[in-house]
Each structure stands twice: as structure tokens, then as C-alpha cells.
Amino acid sequence: YWRKQLGDDHTPLALALDRPRSALRESRGASVRLQLPGDTSQRLRNLAKAGGATTFMAMLALLNLLLARHSGADSVRIGSPLANRSRAETQRVVGYFTTLSVLSNRVDERCSFTALLHQVRGTLLQAQEHSQLPFDQLLQALAPPREAGTHPLFQVKCTEQSASRPQRFADLSMGLDGLVAGEVHFDLSVDFTDRADGIEVLIAYACDLFDAGRIEALADELRVLAEAVSLAPEQPLLELAVKPEYRADAPAIATEDVLDAWQRQHLLSPDAAAVTCNGLTFSRGHIDRAAEALGQQLLARGVGPGDRVALLTGRTAGLVTGILATLKCGAAYVPVDPRWPAERRSAVLADSGACLVLGADPGVPGLDWLALEADLTLPTVLRAWPARVPQLPAYLIYTSGSSGTPKAVVASRGNLA
Structure with missing residues (x-):
């Protein structure tokens, strides 16, 4: 399955960088956080539900579109950790079963966002069915060309996080607080959390590749794209030529034709x-x-x-x-x-x-x-x-x-x- 899905072309995603990639990759990272408006988030939830998909699938489709536009690629790979607890006997076992899966989707802007969402849904469901193969064995089998400082098979990771609820134990109240470790293992790591007041997006990035202004502009474009596709999900994507209002000090990203x-x-x-x-x-x-x-x-x-x-x-x-x-x-x-x-x-x-x-x-x-x-x-x-x-x-x-x-x-x- 994975040989057919990923083929033999493992060219890294060509995102615009602020500094050239070094063979000696630093792990220092930073992050940008944004929250989609409540009405936009609800429209995305409704759109996903109507297509038999989850909110995470809708956000994953949105991320595919954003990366395709910024890389010029019509095929986008995103790594995503899957729980890998499909067997009944693993459900209550304490341990780390998570595996990384490579989700490859083609982005054809002549199609609608609804069509892209349908494709992303199918890709994710198939990946879950074939998630028993550990990532290191997949690497060994495909043997992609290795480039120093570049993660093989994919460079962007996307994860769905669960919104935590405060818990009480006797007289104690306990809650989870987000922790930013300051280290990154990929060019970009994007986390989505579906909260009651709106979908939260956290973009962690490698500081040796990107400036904060570029990632802030990327996050802003994600927000504008989310609103556009939620309002016109059946419109061809190429007609959604939306441009956020970038700050004056934010670097331009592919603004000239x-x-x-x-x-x-x-x-x-x-x-x-x-x-x-x-x-x-x-x-x-x-x-x-x-x-x-x-x-x-x-x-x-x-x-x-x-x-x-x-x-x-x-x-x-x-x-x-x-x-x-x-x-x-x-x-x-x-x-x-x-x-x-x-x-x-x-x-x-x-x-x-x-x-x-x-x-x-x-x-x-x-x-x-x-x-x-x-x-x-x-x-x-x-x-x-x-x-x-x-x-x-x-x-x-x-x-x-x-x-x-x-x-x-x-x-x-x-x-x-």
C-alpha cells in the first residue's frame, strides 16, 4: 500500500525559507498561535459533518491547500501521528503505540474545497487501516534519498490535540496547560485543537529556517483561507485568490507573478x-x-x-x-x-x-x-x-x-x- 501511495519521488516540499538549510540542523524552535473565529469554526465543523468527515480532516485539507500554494506543488505530504490502537487488546494497555503516517494528497485548484476534503478523508482513513507498519521500517523499505538537515518523506507534521477540561479531585482542581518545549524536529509542526469558542492553531517552526514574521503571515493566510472555504466550499479553489492584510514588516511570500x-x-x-x-x-x-x-x-x-x-x-x-x-x-x-x-x-x-x-x-x-x-x-x-x-x-x-x-x-x- 505505502509503495503505491508514495511512489518513488520523494522531493522535499519547497517552502520559501528565510535562511538556507544547513547540514547541521538546529533544534531551536518557536511558535505562533491563532484562534479561528467562532462562526468560521462552526461552518468548518458543519462542512466536515456533512461530508462524513471530522473537523481535523477539514483543517488538514486546509493545511494541504495552504502548503500547495506556498510551495507550488500539486502533491503535498504531511506527517501525522496515529494512535495505532486498532486492536481491542491494546485499548487499555499503558504504553506508547503511536506511529507516524505519511499523508499524501494532490491539490487541484480547479476542484472545490469539498472535493479536496473528500480526498483528504479517504487518505486519512486508508492510512489508519495501514498504520501497523512502523515509520522506520517504511523508511527502510522506500529508501528515499537522504539530505542532511531535511526530514525524509515529509517536512511538515500535523497533529490533532484534544481540548482539556478541568478536573476536580476532592478539594483540588486540575487542568492542563500547554507546554512549548522550544525544540522542533520538523520544518513546521501544526497542531489543531477544537475548542468551544473556536478552533485553535499552533504552528511551531524551526528558527534556523524561518523568521517569526513569515510564520505569522502564514498563520494569517490560514485564517483568511479558512473563512473563504467555509463560505464557498463548492467554489473552485483557484477562484479563492485571497490575500490577508500582511503587516508592513512581514516578508512577502510569492507576491509577484x-x-x-x-x-x-x-x-x-x-x-x-x-x-x-x-x-x-x-x-x-x-x-x-x-x-x-x-x-x-x-x-x-x-x-x-x-x-x-x-x-x-x-x-x-x-x-x-x-x-x-x-x-x-x-x-x-x-x-x-x-x-x-x-x-x-x-x-x-x-x-x-x-x-x-x-x-x-x-x-x-x-x-x-x-x-x-x-x-x-x-x-x-x-x-x-x-x-x-x-x-x-x-x-x-x-x-x-x-x-x-x-x-x-x-x-x-x-x-x-
Whole structure:
């Protein structure tokens, strides 16, 4: 089960760091705490209950969405400790049976939060069914590449904590008080506690990687996202382009879109060379005009934010035009080398979920395609370009697949900028 669930691509989650990762990892940590408003918390509880899920599953789905947006990845792994007391004879035994499970979920922002919650629920339930395998044995079996200073298989841990109630013993009153040990074992450790007055979130972070301002901004975005998904759970996630009101001293996290960077350079010197190919040189202005015309054709065919467009072409000027046109539509591009074996091309096209192919005819029934040599004249009536969302994917690059099925590596538009 775990081999199939986790595959052979164990690339660490690419969260933005304030300092480079060191091989000599420090354990010093700090934490940021927030509490969701009571009305937001109740809507999340109701949403979870309607889908046969728990409040923790809803918060776990929310964390998956947040991490996907900040890493640019469409597949997110989160470690979570499970009680591992499924056998009746272990229920009343004093001892530590907890095991770490790796929860892997795909975040497709074309889908709704309800759909993401349904997926997260299924992943967690399946993990509980297969929790008998200790984490160290899972590591030994999968043998992921080890990087000094990086926790293997996952870098973010999420735990559900139980809200404590005061207890009385004769004349004594006893309660539990939260203890922050000041040490962390993961990049981020996120605890959720469902209290009567609202869901409490505690984010512990590694001080050698993150500044307090970045984690405070992350917590604030989690709060804003929680409100957005609780109010519109059936709306496509990519339309929930919410931005919290960051403090002036908080560091920006992927706030610029790659098209902002391109537009700035294009307007600065439109006649400067952008591409040289086969003895011909094309200016930035020429490439941008061609991309605008091609992008309008893509919009007319229904391509939009969150979609994937495959580029089945060699290293030509048309490749650059296709990349830029795809980004202008808010979609992500997927390079496909025409020299690949037909089986690999088909596998990448299927796995990426490409809605259209630019370049050569892929020969896949039902898959729309458009030649890059198409007419690049702007139409009379122009469609509006979608809003730029730095957290959406910019491209999917597939691994060689030498050790198994090729896996997609995703970069966000903000990270590419």
C-alpha cells in the first residue's frame, strides 16, 4: 500500500525559507498561535459533518491547500501521528503505540474545497487501516534519498490535540496547560485543537529556517483561507485568490507573478533580443505580440487558470511563444519532448491532465491540439486576461522515471518570478 501511495519521488516540499538549510540542523524552535473565529469554526465543523468527515480532516485539507500554494506543488505530504490502537487488546494497555503516517494528497485548484476534503478523508482513513507498519521500517523499505538537515518523506507534521477540561479531585482542581518545549524536529509542526469558542492553531517552526514574521503571515493566510472555504466550499479553489492584510514588516511570500517580471522587462526595452534560434533573432515585443495572439486562441478554446497545456515541440522560438501564451491564460505548461518514446509521451499527457496540446498532433483521441504555426493575428474582439495568481502552478517538469513512473515536479508562478 505505502509503495503505491508514495511512489518513488520523494522531493522535499519547497517552502520559501528565510535562511538556507544547513547540514547541521538546529533544534531551536518557536511558535505562533491563532484562534479561528467562532462562526468560521462552526461552518468548518458543519462542512466536515456533512461530508462524513471530522473537523481535523477539514483543517488538514486546509493545511494541504495552504502548503500547495506556498510551495507550488500539486502533491503535498504531511506527517501525522496515529494512535495505532486498532486492536481491542491494546485499548487499555499503558504504553506508547503511536506511529507516524505519511499523508499524501494532490491539490487541484480547479476542484472545490469539498472535493479536496473528500480526498483528504479517504487518505486519512486508508492510512489508519495501514498504520501497523512502523515509520522506520517504511523508511527502510522506500529508501528515499537522504539530505542532511531535511526530514525524509515529509517536512511538515500535523497533529490533532484534544481540548482539556478541568478536573476536580476532592478539594483540588486540575487542568492542563500547554507546554512549548522550544525544540522542533520538523520544518513546521501544526497542531489543531477544537475548542468551544473556536478552533485553535499552533504552528511551531524551526528558527534556523524561518523568521517569526513569515510564520505569522502564514498563520494569517490560514485564517483568511479558512473563512473563504467555509463560505464557498463548492467554489473552485483557484477562484479563492485571497490575500490577508500582511503587516508592513512581514516578508512577502510569492507576491509577484512571473508575468509581472516579464511585463516589466518587455516594457523597459521592447526591441531587445528575446530569442535567437536558427540564425533568427526575435525581440521581446515580437514574442509578446505573438504570445498575446496565441493566448487569445487558447482562451477561445476554454483554457484558463489551473489548466495544463502540453508543449509538444522542440527548442524553437515557438516554444517560448507557447510558454508565454500559456502563462497569460493562467494555465501551467508541460514540456513534452517529441523525441520521447510514444509510451512516455502518452503517460505524461495523461498524468498531467493536459486539456490541450500546442505543437505537433499528439495522436490522442479527444485531446484538443493547436499547431504553433497557426495564424498569430489578434482577433477583433479580445477576451479579458484572467487575474494573475502567484500561487498557481507555472509548469510541470517530469522526472526521467528511471526508477519507476515519471513524476511531475511543479513550480509556482511566484517562485518562477
